[in-house]
Amino acid sequence: MSMAAPKLTKDRQEVLLKFKELLDKANVACEAFRQSGDGTLPGDMYFELRVSSINLLTRLASEGSIYVQELKKMNPNAFSMKGVLEAARADYLQGFMTDHRLLISAEVFSDMLVQAEVLLDHAYKDAAAVIIRAVLEDGARKLCEAHKIEVGKRDTIQQLNEKLYKEHAYTALVHKEIIAKAEIGNCAAHGRFDxxxxxxxAAFLEFVLRFLAQYLR
Incomplete structure (x- = not known):
């Protein structure tokens, strides 16, 4: 018993040092991202940071945690990666890393919109917006399939929206609302959190819930 506390303290210090190391690298990556003419990162810089971050957060949370899932599916964006690391570090410091309501692992929540709702309830608006955006895009793809509309793997939400509207899958009002609501998710995905x-x-979430209920029944 007497030896447990020092070990836990040492482990915690090591974890925080690792977070600091990764966040320092993320800051360097953000600067490289700003200076790049085409908005990309050097491959070695991106993958080193991504793999190290996934390794740390898998050990601390789980492979199914929201942190790891976001890192795995995001585009090479230094600002988004830094945001995930900062959120995870804050949760770790505040003792939330063991709270399954906040981990939002795949084992606990299978519905991505439930994940988004819980994140929003805990004031994680940015992570919630990214998830809702992903759900909207997936829903639009499924609706395209239902209408036999050909889509590309790289088609964006807006491109899918235009194709669906052109095929009269929904009204002009829905088309315009998707444009407006999807912009919230785009801002979140590109670090424009302000x-x-x-x-x-919250309004974005309500819209996507209505959209899925009406068009993907």
Whole structure:
């Protein structure tokens, strides 16, 4: 018993040092991202940071945690990666890393919109917006399949939206609302977190719930 506390303290210090190391690398990557003419990162810099971050967060949380899932599916974006690391570090410091309501692992929540709702309830508006955006895009793809509309793997939400509207899958009002709501998710995915509020994300969530209920029954 007397030896357990020092070990835990040492482990915690090592974890925080690892977070600092990764965040320092993320800051360097953000600067490289700013200076790049085409908005990309050097492959070695991106993959080193991504793999190390996934390794740490898998050990601390789980492979199914929201942190790891976001890192695995995101585009090479230094700002988004830094945001995930900062959120995870804050949760770790505040003792939330063991709270399954906040881990949002795949084993606990299978529904991505439930994940988004819980994140939003805990004031994680940015992560919630990214998830809702992903759900909307997936829903639009499924609707395209239902209407026999050909889509490409790289088609964006807006491209899918235009194809669906052109085929009269829904009204002009829905088409316009998708344009407006998807922009919230785009801002979140590209680190423009100050361009929307928690209430905007809540409205985004409500819209996607209605959209899926109406068009993907």
């Amino acid at each position: 361009q929307y509020k928690k209430d905007d994300v």
